[in-house]
Amino acid sequence: MYDVFFKKINEVIHLTSEEEAIFKNYLMPKKLRKKQFILQEGDICKYSIFVEKGLLRSYSVNEKGNDQVVQFALEGWWIADLYSFITGEPSRYNIDALEDCELLLINNDGLKEVRRQIPKFLEFSFLQMQNAYIALERRWSHMVTLSTEERYNKLLDKYPDIVQRVPQHMIASYLGLTPETLSRAKKQITLPK
Amino acid sequence: MYDVFFKKINEVIHLTSEEEAIFKNYLMPKKLRKKQFILQEGDICKYSIFVEKGLLRSYSVNEKGNDQVVQFALEGWWIADLYSFITGEPSRYNIDALEDCELLLINNDGLKEVRRQIPKFLEFSFLQMQNAYIALERRWSHMVTLSTEERYNKLLDKYPDIVQRVPQHMIASYLGLTPETLSRAKKQITLPK
C-alpha cells in the first residue's frame, strides 16, 4: 500500500523506519474506481494525491463544454490543484480516475507537520517542486516551439505508458489539439512523404 | 543596492542583520546596460539573477530565427534558466536587458550554502518555488483557455508595467502571437462591434 510512495521518496532522501511511521500517520489510503472523481470543479482541493497504482487526469471544462486535460498522473506521481490546495479557493479543475486506482491522500496541515517533524522532507519538497517547475517550463517550451507531430512524438517518446493507456482524444486535449487534428497528424508521421 | 532584495525576502521570512550579512557574502552585484546579455544560448547558466532595478527578458530563438519570449523580470523578480542552472547543461535561452539594470547574482553553491546556514531560507525557497509553479500553471491555463484578446487583457490587468515598458512585438511573442496578430487583436478590443 505504501511501497511506491516510500520508494519514490527514498530515491532522494533517506527516511528511517521511525520517520516512515510518522509519515504514515498523515497519509490516508483511498481506492478509486475508474470514472470516479476525487476532485470536482467548485470543490476545494483538500488533498495532495499520490498515485500508488492506476492512472488519473486533471482537466477543466471550457465555456464550450469541452474538456481540457491539464495533467495525467501515473504510479509514483502526485496530482492536485495546487492553487486551490494552498489558497483554499474553490478549484476550477476536475480530477478523475482513468483506471481503478490506489491512492494516498495527505492534506496541507499534514504536509506542513511532516516537513516540521522531518526537516529532510522540506528539502525533498523543495527539490520536488523545483523539478516540477522545470518540467512544466520544458513542456511550455515544447508547446510553443514544436509542431503538432513533434509534440506527439515527444510525448510518445517520454511517456509511452500514457499514450498507451489513455484514449486518444484525451491525449489530443493534453496537447492542445482537437481529436481530429491529432488523428490527421498521426497519419503524417506514419506515412511520411 | 540590496534594498529590494531583502525587502522581498523579509515579506516571507525574517532575517536578522547577521543573517543578511551572511547572505551578502554570496551575492554578486552587477550592472547591466540595455541590450547587454547576461546569458546566451550555449552558455551554462551559472547564476540565478535577482533584479534590483530594471527589466530583463529570457527568450529562445526558433529554427526560423524568430525570438520566443519566455519570461520578463521586473524589479523584485528572479530570472534564470533553472534547468541549466541545476543540471549544468548548456542553456537554450538568452537573457538580456531591456533597460539598464542593477542585478544581484548568486550561484548554485552559494544558494545551497545559504540554505544550509539559514534553514529559514530553505523554507523560503520552497514557498517561492511553489508560487512560481502555481503562477506558471495559471499562465498555462490562460494560454489554452483564453482567446488572444483575453490573454492580452489579462497581462495588461496583472502586469501593466510590463506592457508599458516592453515593445509590443515582445509582448506578442510572450503571448504566443505574431506582432501583426496582436496589433489586430488590440483593435478588436478598443473598437468593439
Added chain:
DNA sequence: TAGCACCATTGATATTTATCAATGGTATTT
C-alpha cells in the same frame, strides 16, 4: 446475442493565425 456507449477516422468547410510586403511614425545615433 442485441443494443448501446465510446471512440478513431475521414471528408468538407469555416475560422483563426501566420506570412509576406509596404508604409509611416518615433526614437536614437552620428
Added chain:
DNA sequence: AAATACCATTGATAAATATCAATGGTGCTA
C-alpha cells in the same frame, strides 16, 4: 539636423487548425 534603426499598423494571401457531419469499429452491458 540628418540618417538610421526600430517599431506598429495595415492589406493581401497562405497555411494550420477547428468545426460539423457521417461512418465503422470495439467492447461493455442488459
